[in-house]
Amino acid sequence: MNDDDRIAYLAGEPTGSIDDSDERADLDELRALLADPGLWDEPAPGLEDAVVAAVSGAVGARPGHTVAPMPPAAISTAAPTTSISPTESSASVIPIARHRSRWTRSVVLMGAAAAAVIAVVATMVVLTGGQDDRETFSMVLEPTDALPAAAGEATLIKTDSGWQIELDATGLPRLDEGDFYQAWLRNEDGTLVPIGTFNEGADVVLWAGVSPVLFPTLTVTRETADNVQDSSGDRVLVGTITQD
Amino acid sequence: MLTVADIDGFRRGDSDAVRQVYREYGRLVYAVARNMLASKELAEEATQQTFVKAWQAATSFDSSRALGPWLTTIARRTCIDLHRREARRSAVSIDDVAAAHPSLVTAGPDLDQGYDAWAVRQAIDELPDDERAVVRLQHVEGLSHVEIAEQLGVPVGTVKSRSFRAHRRLAAALGHLREHDRRRDHIPEQPFDPPSPEPSSDARRTLG
Numbered sequence: 001m002n003d004d005d006r007i008a009y010l011a012g013e014p015t016g017s018i019d020d021s022d023e024r025a026d027l028d029e030l031r032a033l034l035a036d037p038g039l040w041d042e043p044a045p046g047l048e049d050a051v052v053a054a055v056s057g058a059v060g061a062r063p064g065h066t067v068a069p070m071p072p073a074a075i076s077t078a079a080p081t082t083s084i085s086p087t088e089s090s091a092s093v094i095p096i097a098r099h100r101s102r103w104t105r106s107v108v109l110m111g112a113a114a115a116a117v118i119a120v121v122a123t124m125v126v127l128t129g130g131q132d133d134r135e136t137f138s139m140v141l142e143p144t145d146a147l148p149a150a151a152g153e154a155t156l157i158k159t160d161s162g163w164q165i166e167l168d169a170t171g172l173p174r175l176d177e178g179d180f181y182q183a184w185l186r187n188e189d190g191t192l193v194p195i196g197t198f199n200e201g202a203d204v205v206l207w208a209g210v211s212p213v214l215f216p217t218l219t220v221t222r223e224t225a226d227n228v229q230d231s232s233g234d235r236v237l238v239g240t241i242t243q244d
Numbered sequence: 245m246l247t248v249a250d251i252d253g254f255r256r257g258d259s260d261a262v263r264q265v266y267r268e269y270g271r272l273v274y275a276v277a278r279n280m281l282a283s284k285e286l287a288e289e290a291t292q293q294t295f296v297k298a299w300q301a302a303t304s305f306d307s308s309r310a311l312g313p314w315l316t317t318i319a320r321r322t323c324i325d326l327h328r329r330e331a332r333r334s335a336v337s338i339d340d341v342a343a344a345h346p347s348l349v350t351a352g353p354d355l356d357q358g359y360d361a362w363a364v365r366q367a368i369d370e371l372p373d374d375e376r377a378v379v380r381l382q383h384v385e386g387l388s389h390v391e392i393a394e395q396l397g398v399p400v401g402t403v404k405s406r407s408f409r410a411h412r413r414l415a416a417a418l419g420h421l422r423e424h425d426r427r428r429d430h431i432p433e434q435p436f437d438p439p440s441p442e443p444s445s446d447a448r449r450t451l452g
Contacts, residue, residue: 007411010420030415030420033279038282039275041274041275043287043288051270052266054293055296056259
């Protein structure tokens with residue numbers, strides 16, 4: 001038996017024969033792998049962006065890290081509807097942007113997993129002694145399962161008129177025609193104070209008449225103009241100020 | 245080829261570095277996941293989780309070691325976890341579950357699985373395009389040389405020679421040849437990718 005015999009057997013040639021049963025089993029195993037369509041599969045084109053976004057999301061969820069911008073291509077327009085517990089997954093997963101319109105159950109669950117595993121982490125930095133000595137906080141906003149690729153930062157500046165809140169968020173698809181985002185400050189009792197509405201997350205200026213010291217959690221929800229003033233509860237970003 | 249700076253950037257979670265690592269190893273991680281999970285969606289989820297877990301553990305990674313086998317190990321464990329998760333979810337009546345549902349895989353992936361898939365996929369990727377096409381049509385589609393020749397519009401003799409060259413490359417790359425050495429077959433060495441960090445006896449036998 002020589003290598004030409006081995007090659008012929010691997011190629012499935014009628015002339016190929018292998019006497020040694022172990023060697024034949026090895027080559028059969030290789031032939032089985034070569035015949036596995038899955039092994040020839042190419043990953044979805046959006047998987048690269050989704051992987052980068054998932055790692056960036058994990059980086060942002062780690063205390064002390066700044067959230068990296070999410071690539072737009074990794075952002076799904078599909079809203080996951082099901083949650084799974086944190087114990088079911090130890091890494092966040094970003095839905096992959098696809099050209100097909102219908103999402104499979106698994107992909108929906110993949111998206112839902114993100115919120116379950118991304119800790120709500122916010123950092124508060126009290127910046128005093130600056131040029132104008134105004135009391136200023138900054139926080140990092142983390143995504144929920146509704147939009148796992150979302151991320152944001154907010155700076156809260158005390159003024160005589162109230163608290164000016166500069167929000168800069170990525171990964172929020174534009175909402176309009178009656179749909180919009182609404183930002184809220186919330187205290188420990190769950191009391192919500194609306195601080196403004198907007199269509200896109202870039203460079204948004206909000207105003208609050210309550211102190212973030214007393215209302216330390218900032219949330220962003222998706223809302224519809226339906227004459228209901230309560231929060232829909234459809235949160236897409238959350239940041240909680242933690243006192244040092 | 246990844247640089248030390250790429251690895252350091254990956255440790256920091258730098259997006260460009262993560263992208264570089266994915267481009268180097270993403271297809272192989274996906275191939276392992278696809279082989280172990282038999283579902284495109286789960287394989288994509290496993291690929292994402294593998295890279296996130298790799299980043300989470302990257303501070304403990306010894307950059308003098310090969311990254312590929314380390315990623316393979318993470319990918320395999322991730323696939324097993326995902327398979328178990330899917331199996332736990334299959335609490336509905338068996339009659340109500342589609343036959344192709346991943347939770348209906350009768351036997352879960354075992355720890356030995358995955359290494360071979362990585363190595364074979366790597367060897368496939370190293371084939372010239374024309375040879376890779378022949379091997380795919382032959383093994384996946386089950387076509388004869390004559391049928392492949394018709395499909396590709398080339399003489400049957402060309403198909404035969406491409407097939408022989410391709411299988412010789414594959415056999416050499418995967419350690420199935422006894423008389424030819426790898427340099428003679430022009431299979432590029434992959435210093436960053438030894439076939440397996442902890443191959444089982446079966447894997448050793450298969451991968452050579």
